[in-house]
Amino acid sequence: MSLVLPTLRLAYRRVFGGMATARSRAARAAATGAVVCLIEWLAIAEARRQTAATEALSAFVPPLAAIMVYLAGGSIILLSVSARDSSGSIRGVLATLPFSKTGAVLLEWIPVLTTALILLGLAVTPAATALISARYPPSAAVALIVAALAAGAGTAGLILSGVAVALRDSTWNSVRYPLSMLAWAAVAATAIWRSFAQSKSAYSSPGDLALGLPPVVRQAGFGGTIEPWAAAIAALGGLLVVGFLVPWSLAGQLTGRRRRIGWSWKGGRPSLTLGELVYSTRNATLVANAVAAEVLVVGLCILLAAVPAPMRQPLLAPILIVAACLVGSVVRQQRSQFPVRRPPQQLINLDSVPWVARQLGIGLLWFSALYAPVVAAALWIGLPPATAWGTWAAAGASAFAVSALSGWLFPLPLDNAPGQLLASVATVAAAGTASAFTVEVSSTSPWLALTLSLGTLVLCAGTAVAVERHRWAAFDVSKAGEGNQGGQT
């Protein structure tokens, strides 16, 4: 356990710049902290504003806060697993040292779990603000948040462990994560439905208890409070699942690459774009995240179709924004497929500008394909085409631009688990804010929204080109940061 601190220090260095000096690392950490504080402040202000605006509905704040915290807990744990070292390089180093298999996996997981815990803390603060603004007792608010968080994280952890144990063979490497996401989406939807269905009953059924969320909502929601001992038991259970069961279940999992390629890129017109598109479909992390995002997008489409007709139009914009942010996280990882410094394309003498253009084009193709079902669902259920297309385009353009920009500015390697986790959450927050703003503008001034969207896309492309040109220009190793490889010789 004396290696815990050095492991955390290593993770800090990787997140904020591998070979950068201590001072520049500290500056990057401080800048990240400032941005996080700003986002957190905006979220708290919005929670206060919403709670004050809906004073009459303050009775619904506790159950809604419990559901939001439950979803945040589950999604951050799932994100942690998606961000986990996919190359096996850290495990490879630990395997050369005298650690048990479980001990090595725990050391590999410590930075990821620490980052996840920090993010969970940040995620619950707006919910706590909403509860206190709704005059919910502070001690009861803490108990409610702890219980909901433990239920969310514990449920996601149990699903991950179950899938990992059932599909241990490396053949299932790219299937485990989307399947876990699908199972979690189904369980979370059931848990939310059961929470409202059984809220008035005196006792929770065994099935509801197993789902985690319904008993929390029943006890705390609609005027009641949750007992501290119940919250403590839930927290202990959640910690055991996330801290021990998940790392244990993943301990023997092989992270190796697929050994065979199903079909080859050999025929057709000789085109680098086509080759790079094929290449992006081979990256297991990218594909797993794309499938997982699409699972959630389809879930949102079903939700849009399932709600009563009068609620569909008001729900369209939030659903499109969430879908765009989910799909954007795939675009963010596009640049992370390649080393930050001296990618192979540079070593075989390609030019940076056309390469960036091709990569952005491929990212846009991924984004459009994954994001299309929402507009199709909106049109199918009879929403006005102008509203559906306009909102879809406004939310999509901003989310794509912000996600791609984040990916190009901070191309953290896919095996930098804490960095990927942090970047995912920050990008989703930024893309969500930008999309919400553009959609709001589009409702009053479509031309301004169009200009804004095009401007953001142009800014994104221009910045990506400029950043990559700078990277491909003769590289000053003394200023090198994250993703450096190779030594001095």
Place this chain on the structure above:
Amino acid sequence: MLEIRNLRASYPGFALGPVTATVRTGEFATLVGTNGSGKSTLLRSILGLQKLDGGGAQWDGLPIPERSPALLSLIGYVSDSPKDVLPEFTALEYWRYCRIAHEQARRERLDGAMERAEFLADRLDFPLGQASPLGALSLGTTRKAQIIGALLAEPDLVILDEPFIGLDFIAARALESLLRDLVDDGATVLASSHDLDLTSRIADQLVVLHAGAIVLDRAVADLGGSGGLEPAIVEALRIHREASRP
């Protein structure tokens, strides 16, 4: 002709150069040096892959560090890391990608490039039947794919950073013979290596680097074959160490 003139590069704790050296067209030069002497830094600096503090390198009078695609398409480069490939591609896909990149840079079709890749694969005993991605192959096999990718467009100048690392002895002999054939066909090769026996067999010129400076630059024939290389290098290093003492 490859001309390196007053080339300087530095980063905290290390300074390369000024390095001045010439490799004549159609010759094989081997770059030798202790660990950390700056061999990879020098090769990357020649190619403009690293920021230069001064000087530069020219191929037939054209400055390489400016990285014009047309000039770079005449140069084949293999870095010191076998990870510098596109690991999700199979070898054939990777070579196809390299071929298209060279075609775009040269603005002409390279119809025979894939046949040449298969010919090189045969010489290096590369397992062409495998449909595995490069990232799933062994270090040596990936190295072979990387070398073939650099040579399939028949470059005039070949820069190799420790190309024999990871190769089995049969593949190493095959690569040695292949490189010698390239030189006999008129190509110029600059390769770093730690193998003095190999250097004595294959190289026309020996360049020894120590602590960022060239301490020996001679024709291999002048050093008396394999038996003469090691004493000459050790003596050059000793003189340089003594001269560097305050």
